[in-house]
Every structure is written in C-alpha cells, then in structure tokens.
Amino acid sequence: xxxxxxxxxxxxxxxxxxxxxxxxxxxxxxxxxxxxxxxxxxxxxxxxxxxxxxxxxxxxxxxxxxxxxxxxxxxxxxxxxxxxxxxxxxxxxxxxxxxxxxxxxxxxxxxx
Amino acid sequence: xxxxxxxxxxxxxxxxxxxxxxxxxxxxxxxxxxxxxxxxxxxxxxxxxxxxxxxxxxxxxxxxxxxxxxxxxxxxxxxxxxxxxxxxxxxxxxxxxxxxxxxxxxxxxxxxxx
Numbered sequence: 001x002x003x004x005x006x007x008x009x010x011x012x013x014x015x016x017x018x019x020x021x022x023x024x025x026x027x028x029x030x031x032x033x034x035x036x037x038x039x040x041x042x043x044x045x046x047x048x049x050x051x052x053x054x055x056x057x058x059x060x061x062x063x064x065x066x067x068x069x070x071x072x073x074x075x076x077x078x079x080x081x082x083x084x085x086x087x088x089x090x091x092x093x094x095x096x097x098x099x100x101x102x103x104x105x106x107x108x109x110x111x112x
Numbered sequence: 113x114x115x116x117x118x119x120x121x122x123x124x125x126x127x128x129x130x131x132x133x134x135x136x137x138x139x140x141x142x143x144x145x146x147x148x149x150x151x152x153x154x155x156x157x158x159x160x161x162x163x164x165x166x167x168x169x170x171x172x173x174x175x176x177x178x179x180x181x182x183x184x185x186x187x188x189x190x191x192x193x194x195x196x197x198x199x200x201x202x203x204x205x206x207x208x209x210x211x212x213x214x215x216x217x218x219x220x221x222x223x224x225x226x
Contacts, residue, residue, distance in 0.1 A: 043217030102154035
C-alpha cells in the first residue's frame with residue numbers, strides 16, 4: 001500500500017519550458033512534504049519543501065504547490081535546464097514516526 | 113567536512129554470506145537512518161536511530177540489524193544475505209534543532225546478492 005505515489009515514471013521537456021512533476025498521497029496525517037533530486041551514482045539531495053499549512057512555496061526556479069483537499073502536490077521547474085535532468089522523489093513526513101515516506105520517483109529529461 | 117560517508121560503494125555477496133555496510137558522519141547529527149532503493153519502489157526505511165544507544169525499526173527491517181554505539185557511526189548488518197536484498201542502500205542523517213530538517217544522504221552502497 002503505497003501512501004505516496006508518483007504515477008509518471010518519466011517526463012521529457014524542452015529546455016526553457018516548464019516541467020511539472022506530480023505526487024499524490026493517501027495519509028492525511030502527513031504534515032510536511034519534500035522534494036529530492038537524485039543524479040546517478042549519488043545520494044538524493046534536498047530540493048524544496050512545504051508545510052501542510054501552506055499551499056505554495058517558491059525557491060528560485062522551483063515552486064511546490066500543495067492541494068490538501070485533493071491530497072496532491074506538484075513541483076514546477078521553470079525554466080527547465082539540461083542540468084535539471086535527474087530522478088525526482090516526492091516524500092512526506094509522518095509526525096508520529098520520525099520517518100519519511102517516499103514516492104517511486106519520476107525521471108525528468110530536459111532536452112537541449 | 114565529509115558529511116555522510118558510506119563504504120563500500122559496491123559489494124557482491126553470495127546467498128547466506130554476511131556483511132556490514134558502514135555509515136559515518138562528521139556533522140554531529142543525532143538522527144541517522146538506513147533506506148533501500150529499489151526500482152519502482154522509491155526509498156524505503158529499514159532502521160533508524162535518534163541517538164547513541166537507541167535504534168528502532170522502519171518499514172522493511174527484516175533481515176537487517178543495526179547498532180548505534182557512537183554518534184558518528186551507524187552500521188547496517190546483513191546476517192545471511194538473500195537475493196531479495198539486492199538493492200542500493202542509502203544512509204541519511206538529519207541536523208538537530210530544527211523541525212522538519214531535510215535528510216542528508218550518503219552516496220549509497222550498491223549490493224548484489226547472487
């Protein structure tokens with residue numbers, strides 16, 4: 001039973017355009033959401049986060065939107081750059097467990 | 113300042129062999145954890161520790177043991193390796209004192225069990 005789902009295994013966009021990565025969750029107890037970026041042969045690195053009491057958080061080219069009623073969050077990257085090509089993981093924090101639940105990841109390829 | 117260091121980077125084991133995956137951090141982080149990454153499954157928590165002498169199970173703890181005798185080290189032991197434990201293993205820490213601090217990951221150990 002996957003509590004955090006990333007239904008798109010891969011996404012390809014042109015350089016300069018917007019990339020939108022989606023994530024759905026089922027557990028209403030999650031109180032904090034994070035996005036991680038992973039390059040091959042490296043560990044995931046933190047990208048951006050959002051608290052469940054907010055609906056938007058922006059950091060440079062990266063914006064995360066949270067729709068609590070739909071249990072859906074999305075990561076927008078604009079403009080997309082070839083260096084953004086990586087696997088992106090959505091993660092959610094369960095306050096009672098001191099642990100993150102990760103989605104299965106979306107591989108983003110930005111074409112020059 | 114090396115951050116989170118995992119050794120070895122690659123390992124091949126035969127079924128039934130034992131080994132220890134090492135994780136060391138020099139950031140004085142109290143919280144340390146082990147995740148495994150499998151295709152289509154994302155990262156799943158194996159065990160975690162909130163400080164020296166304290167460990168707890170995560171989502172997929174079976175077949176793995178951990179101990180935390182120092183703040184710096186959090187080794188993961190496979191007592192009798194099985195092909196189902198073929199995976200990429202990541203150690204991760206959290207910096208203290210700030211609610212919802214993000215995880216800092218090591219670069220992983222790729223384990224193959226034949």
